[in-house]
Each structure stands twice: as C-alpha cells, then as structure tokens.
Amino acid sequence: MMKKIMICLLAIVMLFSLVGCKKEQTLKDGYYTAHMDGYDFGWQEFVTICVSNGEIVTVEYNAAAETGFIKSWDIAYMRNMNPLQGTYPNNYTRRYAAQFLEKQSSDIDIITGATSSGKNFKVLTEALLEKAKEGDSSVAIVPYPNK
Numbered sequence: 001m002m003k004k005i006m007i008c009l010l011a012i013v014m015l016f017s018l019v020g021c022k023k024e025q026t027l028k029d030g031y032y033t034a035h036m037d038g039y040d041f042g043w044q045e046f047v048t049i050c051v052s053n054g055e056i057v058t059v060e061y062n063a064a065a066e067t068g069f070i071k072s073w074d075i076a077y078m079r080n081m082n083p084l085q086g087t088y089p090n091n092y093t094r095r096y097a098a099q100f101l102e103k104q105s106s107d108i109d110i111i112t113g114a115t116s117s118g119k120n121f122k123v124l125t126e127a128l129l130e131k132a133k134e135g136d137s138s139v140a141i142v143p144y145p146n147k
Contacts, residue, residue: 027051028135034127036120037141043071045117047097047124051132056104059097061121063089085113096121105129119145 028051035046043063050058063071071077071089078088092114099108106125110118127140 027054027056027129027132029053030132030135030137032128032131032137032140034124034131034140034142036124037143039066040116040144042066045120045124047121047128049125049128049132056101056132059101061093061097061100061124063093063117081113087111087113089117092117100125116146 031048031050033046033048036044038044042065044065045061045063048060049056065071072093074089078090082088082091092111095111096108096114096118100106100121106122106129108118108122108125123142123145124140127142131137131140
C-alpha cells in the first residue's frame with residue numbers, strides 16, 4: 001500500500017515539475033531597431049526585429065549609405081565583392097538574419113568573406129535582445145566592435 005502511495009506522489013511531483021518547465025516569455029512584443037554608431041566605409045549597418053508572442057518573427061539586416069541607399073541593392077558592389085569574398089551583402093545579410101531567426105539567439109556562425117559584418121550583426125542583435133527583454137522600443141546605437 002505504501003509503495004502505491006509513493007508511486008502516486010512521485011507521479012504528481014513529476015507532473016508539476018513538467019508544468020513548471022513551461023518556457024517563460026522573456027521578449028516583449030514589438031518592433032526593435034539597432035544601428036551602428038556611425039558609418040564604416042560609407043555604410044551604417046542596422047537590424048530591425050519584430051517580436052510576437054515572445055518570439056522573434058521577422059529580422060531585417062542591412063546597411064545604408066548617408067543618402068539612404070541600401071547596400072543589398074548595390075549591384076556593382078555585389079559584382080566586385082562576390083568573386084573576391086565568395087559572398088555579397090544581399091546574400092550574407094539574409095543568411096545572418098535566417099540564423100538569428102532560427103536560433104532566437106545572437107550566437108550565429110560567422111560567414112567567410114563577411115566576418116566584420118558578422119561581428120557587427122552579433123553586437124547589434126545582442127543589443128536588440130536586451131531592448132526586447134525590457135520592452136524598450138527606442139533605437140539602440142551600438143559602437144563598432146572592431147574600433
């Protein structure tokens with residue numbers, strides 16, 4: 001009899017521990033943007049995310065010139081960079097964003113040929129995660145990690 005009671009109690013404790021393992025919503029819903037604190041070689045990198053139900057659902061990563069021109073749209077830059085580096089802005093920005101979206105973490109794999117941008121993306125997304133945890137939708141201005 002005592003054995004049956006112990007088994008029932010153990011089952012109840014396990015049930016409560018499983019219910020207690022429910023993932024807490026740590027990110028607050030909203031839009032969050034971070035950009036580097038200046039221009040590097042004429043470009044200022046930025047990341048914008050949308051959080052819904054505590055999860056990142058969209059990621060936009062790019063760089064803009066002072067004129068507002070977007071780096072991913074620069075076909076001449078792509079034609080020059082791709083043969084030398086094996087990648088180009090429209091490629092690596094999407095790949096970094098996809099990794100971040102999949103992992104829901106700034107722990108991304110750096111892409112060969114886009115190392116500096118990868119480091120910048122990482123610090124930008126770290127700042128965004130902090131903003132999203134706080135629910136602070138003000139734009140984060142992030143210093144360059146390599147300077």
